[in-house]
Amino acid sequence: GTEAAADTAEGAAAVRTVGVVGLGTMGAGIAEVFARAGLDVVGVEADAAALDAGRRRLDASLARAVQRGRLSDEDRDGIVGRIALYTERAALAAADLVVEVVPERIEAKREVFAELDRIVPEGAVLATNTSSLAVTEIAACTTRPERVVGMHFFNPAPVMELVEVVTTVRTEPAAAALASGLAARVGKTPVTVGDRAGFVANALLLPFLNHAVVLLEERVASRDDIDAAVRDGIGLPMGPLALLDLIGLDVSLAVLDVLWAEFRDPRYAAAPLLRRMVAAGLLGRKTGRGFHRHADDGAQEPE
Numbered sequence: 001g002t003e004a005a006a007d008t009a010e011g012a013a014a015v016r017t018v019g020v021v022g023l024g025t026m027g028a029g030i031a032e033v034f035a036r037a038g039l040d041v042v043g044v045e046a047d048a049a050a051l052d053a054g055r056r057r058l059d060a061s062l063a064r065a066v067q068r069g070r071l072s073d074e075d076r077d078g079i080v081g082r083i084a085l086y087t088e089r090a091a092l093a094a095a096d097l098v099v100e101v102v103p104e105r106i107e108a109k110r111e112v113f114a115e116l117d118r119i120v121p122e123g124a125v126l127a128t129n130t131s132s133l134a135v136t137e138i139a140a141c142t143t144r145p146e147r148v149v150g151m152h153f154f155n156p157a158p159v160m161e162l163v164e165v166v167t168t169v170r171t172e173p174a175a176a177a178l179a180s181g182l183a184a185r186v187g188k189t190p191v192t193v194g195d196r197a198g199f200v201a202n203a204l205l206l207p208f209l210n211h212a213v214v215l216l217e218e219r220v221a222s223r224d225d226i227d228a229a230v231r232d233g234i235g236l237p238m239g240p241l242a243l244l245d246l247i248g249l250d251v252s253l254a255v256l257d258v259l260w261a262e263f264r265d266p267r268y269a270a271a272p273l274l275r276r277m278v279a280a281g282l283l284g285r286k287t288g289r290g291f292h293r294h295a296d297d298g299a300q301e302p303e
């Protein structure tokens with residue numbers, strides 16, 4: 001109704017402080033996105049070592065932008081100054097919206113949300129960046145499921161424009177509109193999607209990436225030729241095996257497994273090679289090796 005509309009128009013514009021729980025690859029990127037747009041960011045990690053690692057990720061990404069001449073030293077300092085980092089979740093008490101970006105385990109997410117529900121002001125929106133878990137299930141451990149949404153960013157978060165705003169059967173329109181409005185305010189393109197496995201982008205992307213692993217497994221073509229075929233023939237920015245390394249083979253497998261569990265569609269049956277590589281700890285860029293080998297700076301190295 002009109003009340004919801006008012007909440008919408010004012011909601012996103014009124015947001016001043018955004019919380020980010022978890023400063024891994026995605027969390028650090030998401031914190032950067034909000035701080036670049038002028039918002040105050042409260043970043044939280046579990047302990048001092050994880051917080052240091054998060055700070056290093058943020059610093060490295062900003063240093064790279066400065067080095068490439070896309071960011072002035074002054075603007076970098078402004079961004080850094082807007083990001084406050086803590087190991088105590090109590091620091092989130094001032095947040096208007098919090099995005100949870102902890103590892104993809106339902107117990108971990110539910111523990112975070114139950115605590116956020118106690119700490120974060122009553123009207124604030126709680127968002128999860130999950131790519132493979134049901135937002136509905138995460139929302140159910142709070143007393144405010146109507147204020148819970150998914151805000152699904154894409155890797156690398158500072159570059160990719162899309163944010164899938166995921167609504168559940170309990171989400172109120174004003175909360176979804178606030179999340180979409182905020183995404184737009186920080187320069188992203190929001191799309192609204194329902195809470196089903198894979199949402200939209202991953203439901204389409206993952207079977208394609210998985211199929212590339214099947215082609216490799218069946219020795220139809222070499223790794224580099226599969227990547228070249230897609231990059232140079234279809235015009236995507238990266239080949240599918242390189243993209244799996246960027247996303248993380250573990251994350252990719254988790255998404256495929258929930259798609260399979262929900263729909264039992266053979267398109268979603270993970271390639272055995274993908275599962276074995278995850279078991280072997282070859283997770284892609286974050287471990288230095290997946291289908292490709294990667295240098296510390298993320299650059300792809302020839303075999």
Ligand code: 3HC
Pocket residue numbers: 061064065068070131153154155156158159160202205237238243247251252255
């Ligand atoms: N952080 C910040 N900026 C980055 C970055 C990072 N991690 N990686 C790249 N960039 C910036 C660069 O600085 C550069 O900016 P500039 O042109 O203004 O200098 C720009 O992005 C292009 O980077 P590069 O020149 O280094 O390299 P590329 O042109 O090859 O682009 C890429 C790199 C942006 C990663 C591009 O290859 C790409 O778009 N790949 C596809 C990524 C994709 O599909 N992501 C979605 C995965 S699915 C997902 O995340 C969902 C999850 O749930 C599974």
